[in-house]
Amino acid sequence: IDVYHAQSEAVTYETSPRTYNATTSAAYYGPRFDYDPVTLDSRGLLVEEARENTLKYSNDLSNAAWEKYSSTVALNATGLSGSNSGWSVSDDYASPGTTCVYQAGPNTTGTARTAFAVLKKGLYDYINISTSANTGAQFNLNTGAVVATEGTGVTAEIVDLGNGGYYKCIIKTT
Numbered sequence: 610i611d612v613y614h615a616q617s618e619a620v621t622y623e624t625s626p627r628t629y630n631a632t633t634s635a636a637y638y639g640p641r642f643d644y645d646p647v648t649l650d651s652r653g654l655l656v657e658e659a660r661e662n663t664l665k666y667s668n669d670l671s672n673a674a675w676e677k678y679s680s681t682v683a684l685n686a687t688g689l690s691g692s693n694s695g696w697s698v699s700d701d702y703a704s705p706g707t708t709c710v711y712q713a714g715p716n717t718t719g720t721a722r723t724a725f726a727v728l729k730k731g732l733y734d735y736i737n738i739s740t741s742a743n744t745g746a747q748f749n750l751n752t753g754a755v756v757a758t759e760g761t762g763v764t765a766e767i768v769d770l771g772n773g774g775y776y777k778c779i780i781k782t783t
Contacts, residue, residue: 664712670696678709689727689775697731708733725779727770738765738780746780 643655666672670682679701686695700708722740730750739745744760748767753776755765762783767776 668694668696670698670710675710675712678707678711680708680710682710686729687773689770689772691772695729700732711739722782723779725777727775727777729773729775736778738778740780740782744780744782746778748776748778750774750776 641655641657643652644650645652666674669675670677671684675682681699681701683697683699684695685693686697688694698708698710724738724740726736726738728736728748728750734749734751735747735756736750737745737747741760744763746758746763746765747756748754748765749756753767753769755767758765758780760782763780765778765780767778769775770777
């Protein structure tokens with residue numbers, strides 16, 4: 610698979626993840642605006658509690674914050690923007706089919722969360738995104754479909770972003 614951006618954030622009343630902003634050790638805080646969902650008229654500045662992408666180094670899979678299991682990562686793939694900003698994740702064949710790149714997030718039992726990643730199919734069709742040991746979703750990057758979800762209160766969606774087969778894979782927990 611090619612990984613372009615990964616993001617995880619706590620959610621209270623929003624129904625979709627925010628616009629991606631790369632983070633390193635500091636959260637990105639910028640003004641947001643609210644719109645009427647029916648008329649799309651601007652409601653003005655959206656005031657809400659502070660949030661942050663809890664996945665540090667979200668576009669640097671080579672950083673030690675990302676654990677690699679049976680995998681090798683390299684910044685050598687064309688990203689969604691068309692530049693060489695995408696990460697390829699390769700199976701090292703020590704345990705075929707168990708390739709994993711992950712980052713342990715905070716223990717958020719009982720907290721609503723949204724996680725997503727922009728992905729492109731590589732050697733394998735399927736990708737799993739999890740927010741905990743027993744909560745997650747599986748996506749088919751060949752067909753652009755959600756295959757399955759696991760856990761109580763889990764929903765998932767996949768959005769075709771075009772540009773050579775990129776998909777935004779989203780998992781939400783309540």
